[in-house]
Structure formats: C-alpha cells, structure tokens
Amino acid sequence: MNIIVKLKETCISVVPIILIVLLLNFTIAPVGAASLIRFLSGGILVILGLTLFLVGADIGIIPIGQKAGAALTAKRSLFILVSAAFAIGFFITIAEPDVQVLAAQIVSVSPSVPKTPLIMAIAIGVGFFIVVGLLRIVFNISYNWLLIIFYGIVGVCAFFTSAGFIGLGFDAGGATTGPMTVPFIIALGVGVASSKGGALNRDSSFGLTGMASIGPIMAVLILGIICAGETSSSDMLELESDDIAGFLHLVPGVAKEMFSSLMPLAVMFLVFQFTLIHMPPHQVAKMIKGLIYTYIGLVMFMTGVEGGFMPVGFAIGSMIGGLSYSFVLIPIGLVLGAVVVCAEPAVWVLNEQIEEISGGHIKKRFMQVSLSVGVSVSIGISMLRVLTGISIWYFLIPGYLIAMILTFFTPKLFTAIAFDSGGVASGPMTSTFILSFTLGASAAAGGNPVTDAFGVIAMVAMTPLITIQLLGLIFSRKTKEADRRKADV
Numbered sequence: 001m002n003i004i005v006k007l008k009e010t011c012i013s014v015v016p017i018i019l020i021v022l023l024l025n026f027t028i029a030p031v032g033a034a035s036l037i038r039f040l041s042g043g044i045l046v047i048l049g050l051t052l053f054l055v056g057a058d059i060g061i062i063p064i065g066q067k068a069g070a071a072l073t074a075k076r077s078l079f080i081l082v083s084a085a086f087a088i089g090f091f092i093t094i095a096e097p098d099v100q101v102l103a104a105q106i107v108s109v110s111p112s113v114p115k116t117p118l119i120m121a122i123a124i125g126v127g128f129f130i131v132v133g134l135l136r137i138v139f140n141i142s143y144n145w146l147l148i149i150f151y152g153i154v155g156v157c158a159f160f161t162s163a164g165f166i167g168l169g170f171d172a173g174g175a176t177t178g179p180m181t182v183p184f185i186i187a188l189g190v191g192v193a194s195s196k197g198g199a200l201n202r203d204s205s206f207g208l209t210g211m212a213s214i215g216p217i218m219a220v221l222i223l224g225i226i227c228a229g230e231t232s233s234s235d236m237l238e239l240e241s242d243d244i245a246g247f248l249h250l251v252p253g254v255a256k257e258m259f260s261s262l263m264p265l266a267v268m269f270l271v272f273q274f275t276l277i278h279m280p281p282h283q284v285a286k287m288i289k290g291l292i293y294t295y296i297g298l299v300m301f302m303t304g305v306e307g308g309f310m311p312v313g314f315a316i317g318s319m320i321g322g323l324s325y326s327f328v329l330i331p332i333g334l335v336l337g338a339v340v341v342c343a344e345p346a347v348w349v350l351n352e353q354i355e356e357i358s359g360g361h362i363k364k365r366f367m368q369v370s371l372s373v374g375v376s377v378s379i380g381i382s383m384l385r386v387l388t389g390i391s392i393w394y395f396l397i398p399g400y401l402i403a404m405i406l407t408f409f410t411p412k413l414f415t416a417i418a419f420d421s422g423g424v425a426s427g428p429m430t431s432t433f434i435l436s437f438t439l440g441a442s443a444a445a446g447g448n449p450v451t452d453a454f455g456v457i458a459m460v461a462m463t464p465l466i467t468i469q470l471l472g473l474i475f476s477r478k479t480k481e482a483d484r485r486k487a488d489v
Contacts (some may be wrong), residue, residue, distance in 0.1 A: 010050040029319040042308015047302030053155030060290015062187040069191020071276035089127035091264040119288035124217025133211035144407040157221035165224025170458030173217035174426030210419025258298045297387045315435040317440030330382040337379030344427035370471045374463035382456040392455040403465035414472025421464040428455045
C-alpha cells in the first residue's frame with residue numbers, strides 16, 4: 001500500500017534527526033523535560049504529516065501541474081502560457097509556508113527589512129523566472145547559458161546591494177522552493193516538456209525549479225539596493241512556552257496558514273478544469289482527495305516543525321554556541337546537514353520524479369546520498385562562519401563558479417537536476433530547524449545573526465549544484481564504459 005511505503009520512508013528520514021537531538025540533550029545541550037516532550041510530539045507530527053503530504057502530492061498536486069502544463073502548451077498561445085505561468089508562480093509563492101517562516105525570522109532579527117515588500121519581491125521574482133524557465137523549454141534555449149547570464153546579473157546586483165541583504169537574498173532563493181511550490185513547479189515543467197517528446201522531453205523536464213530559485217535572489221538584492229541601508233540586528237525571537245498547551249495553540253494558526261497556502265492551488269485547479277483540462281468526474285474526485293491529504297499533512301508537518309523542531313533547534317544552538325568548546329558546532333553541523341535534508345518533503349518528490357523520468361537509471365538512493373553529502377558540507381561551513389564571522393562571499397563566489405564550469409562538462413539532464421536539487425534541499429526543515437539552530441548559535445557566540453547566521457539556507461542551496469553535477473560526470477563515465485564493453489563483446 002502506497003501510504004505504508006511512504007510512512008516507512010519518512011520514519012527512516014526523520015528518526016535520525018530525533019536521535020541526534022536526544023543525544024545532544026543527554027550530553028552537552030539539555031533542553032529540559034518539557035521541551036523534549038514537545039520536540040518528540042513534534043517529531044511524530046512531522047512523520048505523519050510528511051507521509052500524508054507525499055501521498056497527497058502523488059495523487060493530487062503533481063497530476064494537476066502535469067495536466068495544466070500540457071494543456072497550456074497545447075493551446076499554442078504564448079500569451080496564455082506566460083500569463084498563467086506568472087500567476088501560478090506569484091500566488092503560490094505568496095502562500096508558500098517557507099516564505100512566511102523566513103520572512104518572519106528575518107523581520108524578528110532585523111526590523112529594518114520591510115516584510116510585505118520582501119514577500120512581494122520574492123513572489124514577483126518567482127513568477128518571472130518560471131516564465132523564463134517555461135520559455136526555455138518551449139524554444140529549446142540552452143539551460144547552461146541562461147544560468148550563466150542570470151547568475152552574472154545576480155553577481156552584479158550583489159556587488160551594489162547592502163551587505164546584510166546578500167545572505168537574505170540567497171536564503172530567499174532556497175526557502176522559496178518549499179513543499180507547496182516545488183511539486184507544482186516540477187509537474188508544470190514536466191507537463192510542458194511532455195509536448196516536445198523524445199529525449200528532448202527528458203532533458204527539458206527538469207531545471208524549472210532551479211530557474212525559479214534565481215528570481216527571489218535577484219529580487220531581494222534589488223530590494224536591498226532600493227532600500228540603500230544596512231540591515232540591523234535586534235533582539236532574537238521570543239520563543240513560545242515549552243509546555244504542550246503552547247504547542248497545541250499553534251494548530252489553529254497553522255491550519256489557517258495552510259488553508260491559505262492551498263487555496264490558490266484549489267482556485268487554479270477549478271479554473272484549469274473548466275477552461276483547459278476538462279477531466280472526468282472520477283479524476284476530479286481523486287485530485288480533490290489528494291488536496292485534502294496534502295492539507296492535513298501540511299498542517300501536521302508545519303505544526304510539528306514550528307512547535308517542536310524550531311524552538312528546540314534555537315535552544316540547542318544557543319547552548320552549544322555558548323560553550324567554551326563551541327568548535328563542536330562544526331562536526332554537529334556536518335551530521336545535522338547529512339540527515340536533515342532527508343526529511344525535506346520536496347526532496348522526496350524530486351527524487352521520485354527523477355527516477356521515473358530517467359527510466360530508473362538514476363536511483364533515488366544515489367540522489368539522496370549526493371544531496372546529503374552536499375548539505376552536510378554546507379551546514380558545516382555555516383557553523384564555521386558563525387564561529388569566525390567569515391564573509392559568505394568567500395564561499396558563494398568560488399562555489400557558483402565551480403557549479404557554472406561544471407555545466408560545460410556535465411550531461412544536460414544532470415545540470416538541470418542539480419539546480420533543481422539546490423532549491424528543494426533547502427526546504428521547511430532547513431528554514432525552521434537549521435536556521436533556528438544557527439540563529440541561536442550565532443547569538444550565543446556573540447556574532448551578528450544578520451550577516452553570520454543568515455546565509456545558511458544559501459549554502460544548503462549551493463552545494464548540491466556541485467555534488468549532483470559530479471554525480472552526473474560519474475554516471476556519464478560509467479555509461480560510456482558499459483557501452484564500450486558491449487561494443488567489444
């Protein structure tokens with residue numbers, strides 16, 4: 001049964017995180033019995049919520065995106081495609097839980113950053129670059145050169161923006177592609193690419209998420225230029241009480257937020273149903289069932305994350321950052337990075353679609369290992385930045401240069417997958433647990449959270465660009481060797 005398989009997968013993913021927190025609690029970072037109970041309750045909700053989310057995405061969100069993408073392309077109207085794509089990107093991003101969480105944390109530590117313009121800028125950026133990504137598929141434009149051109153523009157914007165906005169901008173690029181946005185974007189890209197047929201379909205099916213991730217970065221950096229001022233750090237977030245009552249009080253607010261998150265999808269589904277896709281009643285009923293599963297799963301997942309994972313992450317980070325041997329943050333960060341990415345909902349969606357599109361040649365487990373290695377390194381580097389205050393530029397510039405150079409040698413499919421993976425790896429677990437952990441560590445270590453802690457999502461989004469492309473080089477070499485052996489026989 002599909003739901004049993006999903007439950008087993010999510011248990012394998014989330015339980016290691018729980019074990020790490022338990023180990024830290026009973027050794028160097030005791031958070032107390034009440035907080036620990038709250039964290040464990042949150043862990044159960046995360047497992048159950050992630051399971052329902054993945055089942056709902058399979059039968060509801062992904063088919064809607066695929067059918068809508070194929071129908072938009074079949075209309076042969078560039079205006080309809082562009083208009084619908086921008087609207088989809090804009091409204092889904094405004095409702096994206098990760099964006100709301102990130103914006104709230106940014107404003108909490110830096111009130112000089114305007115929240116509403118920040119969210120609107122991110123949404124416009126996503127909408128615009130989804131359009132760019134779909135036009136790339138329709139007109140068969142080189143993905144490599146688009147990446148080089150637009151990241152070059154990002155570099156110019158970053159040079160002129162305020163220092164505090166650099167980490168925020170790259171964090172926004174990673175956080176935007178979360179559990180609500182990614183499944184629909186991926187499915188939309190697959191739907192449009194399916195109309196091309198053949199190998200071109202396979203190579204074009206990925207890359208839309210990676211392209212969409214550029215928009216928020218550029219938009220926030222431009223916002224920093226317009227604001228023309230340094231972001232300033234204020235007091236950290238006031239955490240909720242540690243008791244179960246405080247935990248349960250989150251449910252109504254989260255339920256309302258998740259309803260707002262799904263409402264744009266439901267409205268667009270109705271519009272597409274009556275104007276484009278015209279599915280039979282039994283398929284409509286199945287997709288509505290999927291949306292209901294997705295809603296319940298997201299409510300449980302985000303309640304568990306915000307009520308258990310985020311406050312405990314902040315508390316543990318504060319305790320470890322305040323130790324005389326705070327250097328242990330680095331190995332702890334390496335371990336956390338390796339396991340936290342496994343709990344990201346969008347990562348599972350992407351890996352499953354990669355295995356399906358590649359005909360089983362690219363296995364989920366290889367993708368997961370590559371992502372875990374990349375994210376592990378990124379969190380470790382982020383902890384080093386917290387302890388030393390090293391500018392994020394020393395890592396972003398060489399990292400993106402290496403990623404861009406690899407695009408000329410890596411198979412096109414893997415390049416597109418790599419830039420998609422950079423976006424999905426930095427999802428709700430990163431923007432809540434990891435970011436809170438880093439904010440707590442930075443505050444306790446006496447650093448500036450705006451420049452030292454923000455940027456951790458950016459690092460998580462960058463390293464998979466390199467590791468997945470390296471996996472592509474290895475895959476390509478092994479494929480050529482296998483073909484050569486067959487030819488010799």
